[in-house]
Amino acid sequence: xxxxxxxxxxxxxxxxxxxxxxxxxxxxxxxxxxxxxxxxxxxxxxxxxxxxxxxxxxxxxxxxxxxxxxxxxxxxxxxxxxxxxxxxxxxxxxxxxxxxxxxxxxxxxxxxxxxxxxxxxxxxxxxxxxxxxxxxxxxxxxxxxxxxxxxxxxxxxxxxxxxxxxxxxxxxxxxxxxxxxxxxxxxxxxxxxxxxxxxxxxxxxxxxxxxxxxxxxxxxxxxxxxxxxxxxxxxxxxxxxxxx
Amino acid sequence: xxxxxxxxxxxxxxxxxxxxxxxxxxxxxxxxxxxxxxxxxxxxxxxxxxxxxxxxxxxxxxxxxxxxxxxxxxxxxxxxxxxxxxxxxxxxxxxxxxxxxxxxxxxxxxxxxxxxxxxxxxxxxxxxxxxxxxxxxxxxxxxxxxxxxxxxxxxxxxxxxxxxxxxxxxxxxxxxxxxxxxxxxxxxxxxxxxxxxxxxxxxxxxxxxxxxxxxxxxxxxxxxxxxxxxxxxxxxxxxxxxxxxxxxxxxxxxxxxxxxxxxxxxxxxxxxxxxxxxxxxxxxxxxxxxxxxxxxxx
Numbered sequence: 001x002x003x004x005x006x007x008x009x010x011x012x013x014x015x016x017x018x019x020x021x022x023x024x025x026x027x028x029x030x031x032x033x034x035x036x037x038x039x040x041x042x043x044x045x046x047x048x049x050x051x052x053x054x055x056x057x058x059x060x061x062x063x064x065x066x067x068x069x070x071x072x073x074x075x076x077x078x079x080x081x082x083x084x085x086x087x088x089x090x091x092x093x094x095x096x097x098x099x100x101x102x103x104x105x106x107x108x109x110x111x112x113x114x115x116x117x118x119x120x121x122x123x124x125x126x127x128x129x130x131x132x133x134x135x136x137x138x139x140x141x142x143x144x145x146x147x148x149x150x151x152x153x154x155x156x157x158x159x160x161x162x163x164x165x166x167x168x169x170x171x172x173x174x175x176x177x178x179x180x181x182x183x184x185x186x187x188x189x190x191x192x193x194x195x196x197x198x199x200x201x202x203x204x205x206x207x208x209x210x211x212x213x214x215x216x217x218x219x220x221x222x223x224x225x226x227x228x229x230x231x232x233x234x235x236x237x238x239x240x241x242x243x244x
Numbered sequence: 245x246x247x248x249x250x251x252x253x254x255x256x257x258x259x260x261x262x263x264x265x266x267x268x269x270x271x272x273x274x275x276x277x278x279x280x281x282x283x284x285x286x287x288x289x290x291x292x293x294x295x296x297x298x299x300x301x302x303x304x305x306x307x308x309x310x311x312x313x314x315x316x317x318x319x320x321x322x323x324x325x326x327x328x329x330x331x332x333x334x335x336x337x338x339x340x341x342x343x344x345x346x347x348x349x350x351x352x353x354x355x356x357x358x359x360x361x362x363x364x365x366x367x368x369x370x371x372x373x374x375x376x377x378x379x380x381x382x383x384x385x386x387x388x389x390x391x392x393x394x395x396x397x398x399x400x401x402x403x404x405x406x407x408x409x410x411x412x413x414x415x416x417x418x419x420x421x422x423x424x425x426x427x428x429x430x431x432x433x434x435x436x437x438x439x440x441x442x443x444x445x446x447x448x449x450x451x452x453x454x455x456x457x458x459x460x461x462x463x464x465x466x467x468x469x470x471x472x473x474x475x476x477x478x479x480x481x482x483x484x485x486x487x488x489x490x491x492x493x494x495x496x497x498x499x500x501x502x503x504x505x506x507x508x509x510x511x512x513x514x515x516x517x518x519x520x521x522x523x524x525x526x527x528x529x530x531x532x533x534x535x536x537x538x539x540x541x542x
Contacts, residue, residue: 053435079437090432093425100421104436107418150436 003067004028005158005189006052006083011061011071013051020059021047023213029158034180034190036200036221038230039210045193046088048210049160052191053078053085065158080108084151088162088193091147094136098127101135101146105153112155120149123182141172145179152183159183161192165199177203201225246389248511249504254396254465255479256503257403260496261458262473263480264410265451267495270484271427272447273337275350280455280480281473282361283329287456288463288472289369290321295376302377302464307394309379310464318460322453329452330445332357341444358474365470374468399461406457407496410450414492419446427490478519479506486526488539497537501525 006029014020021044029035037045050056052063054075063071065081078085084105093101102120106113121128124145130138135146144164151159164180165173173196181203184190194200201207204221209230217229224230262284269277294317295302303311336353345353383391414420419442426433426443434440459473466472479502487498505525509518535541 055431055435075431075434076437076439078435085435087432087435090429093428093432095428096421096424100424103418104421104425104438107422107437110418154437 002030004064005031005066006191007062007064007067008048008052009062009064011048011051011058011063013047013056013058013061015056017057017059021056021213022051024061025210025213025215026061027208027215027218029189029191031157031189032184032187033205034184034192034203036204036207037191037193037210038195038197038200038207038224039216041195042212043210044213045210046162047213049085049162049191049193052083052160079154079156082155082157083160084154084156084158085160086147086151086162086164088166092135092138092143092150095134097132098135098138098146099131101150102127102131102153105150107154109155113153116153116155119186120152123152123179123186124149140167141175144168144176148179148183152188156188158189158191161190163193163195165194165196173199197230198225245511246387247391248507250386250390250392250396251510252504252507253500254399254503255507256500257400258458258462258465259476259479259483259503260499261403261406261454261461262476263483263495263499264407264454264492266480266484267489267492268423268427268447268451271490272423273350273444275347275354276481277451278351278354278477279332279357279361280451281475281477282358282365283325283452283473284455284459284462284476285365285468285470285473286328286361286459287318287321287325287452288459288468289365290324290456291317291460291463292369292374292376292468294320302379305398307382307384308398309381309393309395310376310398314376314460314464318457321460322456325456326449326452329448333444333448362470362474369468369470371470376464376468395464399465402457402461406454410454411492413450419443423447479503479522482522482526486529486536488536490540491536491538494536494538501529501537 008025008027010024010026011022012020012024013022025048037048039045047056051058054073058071062069065083070081102117103113106116126142127145127149130142135143138146164176168176177199180190192200201221201224207218207221207224208215209217209224217227262280265283266277266280269275295313298313298317300313303313305311336357340350340353381393381395383393386392414424422438423443423446425438426440430440462472483498483502484495486501487494487496502522505522506518509521514521
């Protein structure tokens with residue numbers, strides 16, 4: 001078994017120490033995979049990704065990157081470890097131009113700015129002609145491209161994306177998912193949180209289903225699509241597994 | 245009548261130089277820095293100190309009654325004032341940031357720094373007015389009905405150069421982009437790997453530098469007093485709010501409106517009420533456009 005790019009072991013985390021939202025979550029993400037975290041509202045999906053990003057305090061458990069313990073690493077240091085994170089909302093600097101947004105992605109690898117920019121524009125050619133515009137003037141889909149594009153400028157080995165289809169039309173969501181597949185094909189490992197379960201699992205290798213701050217089911221994406229318990233968790237009902 | 249425009253523009257240049265730092269701390273550190281006036285005062289007194297050490301007077305450049313000695317003294321004072329401000333941040337505001345103190349705590353702390361700073365200046369330098377040098381101001385008629393001093397033109401020119409350098413820094417350098425990013429969304433900035441502590445240091449340095457220039461030029465135009473910066477605080481805040489608190493260009497526009505309004509109040513014989521007139525204009529404008537001239541609605 002190869003060593004995972006990202007390995008999370010039994011983490012507990014929350015906004016207040018006495019009230020953990022995550023209660024013993026573990027997951028592994030292997031190189032070249034798209035792994036999706038699914039679950040109903042309040043399951044702790046976004047909290048998990050924020051905990052990895054250092055935005056929510058981890059009270060116990062470990063986060064390892066290629067075998068190195070990075071638990072509690074400051075948020076601004078994560079990018080040096082080549083882990084990029086695209087939040088669900090307010091994920092672009094609206095007053096800065098598209099080019100300025102992209103430039104902020106190469107703060108720690110400025111010599112690679114030109115090559116990374118080319119790579120990002122090859123992935124998102126629509127951005128080529130929007131460079132001078134303030135990111136806040138763009139449509140939802142274009143903003144998502146800028147957000148993912150800026151994260152890719154850092155040449156990450158792991159890209160964490162929180163609900164990339166949120167607020168987008170189904171058609172646009174499909175475009176965003178197709179772009180994430182393209183990103184994966186460039187060798188970037190992706191950990192995604194998504195509400196749009198079916199569409200997300202269709203592009204994923206594996207998935208984890210969370211409920212009530214715990215991981216309930218995990219497995220290959222195809223098997224999760226067939227799993228009736230996954231649907232049950234999505235409807236907010238307690239699954240047989242959760243009760244057991 | 246047109247004379248008030250000349251007086252107002254010089255006034256506006258000094259207010260804008262001081263208000264830029266206020267705007268930057270408001271947007272990046274997210275509190276109203278009531279000690280900004282004292283930064284201006286300290287800058288002016290440091291300039292006086294360096295002038296005294298150099299011993300060349302303030303010099304002259306053609307018709308302008310100050311030259312390289314004053315300019316060199318300002319450059320040194322920019323450095324020393326920035327160091328003082330960074331020490332105060334390290335001793336006080338950094339501790340409050342680390343403890344996630346509320347905005348009102350920051351504001352009250354800034355009030356405390358303001359009071360202590362003013363008293364310290366009085367203690368060290370004395371309360372009586374001081375002057376850089378004695379000179380006889382000369383005026384010439386720039387336009388019919390508008391007399392200006394060459395020094396006034398030099399002050400406006402220095403302010404304009406400072407603003408050009410500032411905007412080039414903010415728009416063309418990586419640190420400038422990082423500062424704008426932190427001002428807009430500090431969490432996303434951290435996610436992007438921006439070192440917010442470095443951004444905060446630059447914020448203080450730029451604010452202190454421009455305030456020192458403002459203080460030194462104001463002192464050259466008038467006199468040094470421990471209260472000189474505090475007296476500028478209200479016009480600086482008025483410029484910040486009137487221009488739109490989240491826009492540096494707006495702060496300069498706000499300063500022009502405040503500077504002209506104050507000069508007009510003096511021109512029409514309301515010298516004693518110029519602060520009140522300025523605030524009336526500001527309130528009237530904000531009732532129509534609460535976000536200020538170039539501000540964005542929050």
